[in-house]
Amino acid sequence: MVMVRDMMSIRRRDIIRSLGAVAVGACCDLSGAGAKAAKSLIIMHNEDFPPFEYDENGTAAGILPKKINTILARSDEYIAIHRTNPWRRAQQMIRIGRADGLSAYPSLERLDYIGFNETPLETITLGLVFAKDHPKRAEIESISSLKDLKKFRVVDVFGNGWSKQKIAPIVDIEWVQSFDQVFEMLAKRRTDVHVVVSLKTAKWQFRHLGARIKDVTFMPRPDLSPPIPLHFGLRRTLAGYETILRRFDELYDENRSI
Template identity: 30%
Template sequence: MPQCARVQACTPRRQALGLMGAGMLGAGLLIGPLTLQAAGIRQRLLMSYNDDYAPYSFIDPLTQPGRVQGILPDVLQALLKDLDSIEIENLGLPWRRAQAVVKLGQADGLCTFASDERKVYAHFNDVPLVELRPHLFFSARHPQRAQLEKLRSREELKAFQLVDQKGNQWAEQTLADFPHVEWTTGHDAIFRMVMAARGDVHVSLSPLVTQWRLKKLAIHAQVMSIPAPYMAASVPFHVGLRQDFPGARQILAHLDRRLSQSGSAQLIDNIVRNYAG
């Protein structure tokens, strides 16, 4: 079965848009959200999310299998609900594949750190959807716990063995000059290594994400965390749409206007609190 079919990347939609585009271009019109809205047509926007990054995006196979939940899809839906030209649908996949389907044109967008690599195939909006605050996580039984708790600089942190997940791209960029980094293929493997003393510390983008995972693994009482603002004061997550998506820049500009309006910050805070509870 073709990759496109497996991720429900909507060949019928592409065919329909192709036929519609031929007619509109023949009439000298630009295909985009405003054109579609004027024609009474809603264009599907297929957003691709990490299916295991709770509470920002996740799928719970026990309660709601197949449905993408989380802060990111809820915030984006709330901010774009007044854009009548598009209809948002969500796709949840392992993170590497979630990025790949956008890069390959089999999905339309993602919400994440706007890395240099992702900017090659996606346009990103300017105003962050959310901002994450990096923290250090390490075993409460670490023999150098007191020293870890006193860390105040990147140079001090370089003396320790770090453990991180390959593929999030923020870590690859930020830790490029660190001499001791062990890369894993998943979040759970990070903490198995930390608890087994096969690594000293993990730099987490978000304590909210990590605490959620530690509770799931039933080891939250065994792991310490401290803020690490010297790694980054914050890590912004933006919305990226593949560069050949019709009207991508118009949609992103609309999103920036909504994010800049009074009340949007409170709306986002309410959604975050709903999951942080």
């Protein structure tokens, strides 16, 4: 009888242990099931702003999408889905809520519907582009401030918020769809000057477009404006956008060497 009671006690202990193991396993499974998935953010990019962002065979390429990915990869909280469009359309996608964010200069117009992070992803400086044989080349080269642009015909690409805010009040800008159109108009002297907002972009264009821009020249003019910051921004209608931007800055500040 003693042996029977001992066997029954052992079986009861085994059953209790088994039930405990099942309970622990269930808790673990529930914990795993409750883990939050990374939040997807649809980020729009200018398809024609190299080397910062551009379309490469249907994929967003360049400094900015790479930097955003690097920052977000430091946490499993967010993941960026990158898309490209003509710049004006890209911004409209955010305005109507079909995309979430971008990287851009925080112009007054953009601030109406986009909140921006604190730390710039990049800063850019100005230059002037004009025809090599322009009859007023000496006058263009002697421009000493943005106010001097009122003497000339100026061309720019739709969606340039900095030019719209800083140059449009000084002189009427002829807006076109692409940099190709800008260079063509300059070469044919149908306009006088283009204020390129990035030396890196100008150098990239001149290096890659070759013969297509052989009749225009580029002049670095960082003295015409303080450096222009490009920030990461999210639409204000996105739930929790301020929290996401604060977290983005925290992740960015962990390693500013990128």
